[in-house]
Amino acid sequence: MAVSGDSMAAEGRGTARDVVADGLRRRIAQGELRVGQQIPTQAELGEQFSAPRGAVRRALELLENEGLIKRARQGTPAEVVQRVPDHPDPDADAGDASVGRRHQPRTAGLELTDRVARAFRSPHVRIDAYCASGETLASALAGPVVAVTAGEQRPLSLRVRILLPDPDNALALPQVVGDPQDSRPRARLREVTEHIWGSLRHSLRMLEVRELVPEVRVEARKVSITPTQRVFVLNGEEVLTGHYQVLPRRVELSRDPMEIYDMLGLDGILFRHTAVPGDQVTEAYVEQTKLWFDSLWDTIARPMEP
Template identity: 35%
Template sequence: MEQAFSRDEVTIDFAGFSSETLHGALQEPLDKIRVGRLTQQSITMRILVPDMSVAQAAPVRMTDGEDDQRLRDRMREIMVSYTRSIRDSFAELKQLGLVSETRIQVRVHSGTPFFKLYVINGEDAFFGYYPIRPNKVVAQGETIEIYDLVGKDTVLFHHSLNDGESSSGAQQVQQARMWFDSVWGTIGRDFDLDAH
């Protein structure tokens, strides 16, 4: 992520489950901007996450494999919290005059994401699978055993246009951009972070 910020104009497209790991990955470069070790003209980010108002393949209860509104509410709260924090950090950088322009857009779709994808500056793609594992979570004051998508330790595979135009890495980046833009522009729906 820090390499993304070696440019004056940074673009990041993220598709995944909650944006929690994206939030964590951004902390170091944002701190370096705050102390003047990195300088950017603009930062543009698009975040594509599932619509937790509709049933998902996961998370679901372990006991019967069924959807549970409490689990979806919990995941929506996690996504909104981390994504608001990213937006607010960007706004702070602009307010302080450290970055001229910041823009963050969030869209949701009705599919369950089984992978996470970062497309950085249109040239590098990082892709990793979410394993589904048993987990215990507290939702609305009750401990629930669930099958959960686990992304914190996901191995990310790196692909780059710098690998050469006909390389599989360049093709992966091109396909990742095409996939992201296709979902963003068709079934992706704008999500207002302040309305939730």
């Protein structure tokens, strides 16, 4: 499910690096990688997180600067030298709404990766996503795909639906600073989303082809709406939401360096809303989000071309 370095930057510079760094921090915090243990090689990390080699290298540099790992000579995997504090139990708020316990908000890459991995514990995995490019979701699905391939998890069915902005129609973002009529940012968005979607679809469908998951259904549709937030519905019982920031960034359009306004969000926070049985507020929020997603999917959304 690897994507190019350029496409990984669709939601902000350094996002692939942050996905790898957040994922390794989580493994260290939860004891999956212990002090004195070698982490996977750069090639293995690139495969696990669908990240280019350069992003993996920058992630390791970041963790080394934080004092979590120590890189040895070239060709030898880095070693964990310090454990980070555990994250609060991500499920602590579920079923305990009366006490008012809440999870600590986390960056989009880390939160979605963790919650998608937990969603795969269900025999029937259902993921609905409304987002700018699908990049963060593709990265979050990399780990479960590896786990299923290794036989560590075996869901009976998997359904993924993704709603993406339609670059063939007028969108507020992305746009060239000072020239919102320039269509090149939308053409670039089309190239990025089609690449990510094609790679994601292939990786998930191969789980069915290889008879690892009996039933796999992966669909993407596009809507003529500029997303200012992203929404993920996991197994119909949990919603993750977060805002995109509109920020200027420099990109290359038709070989010309240009400054555009774009939707950036991997460094932002995802907020979790879990339907707690008996809690009318949480149950209603999740149910209304599902109805909202279905209303877009069933009306104005158009299928992505294969």
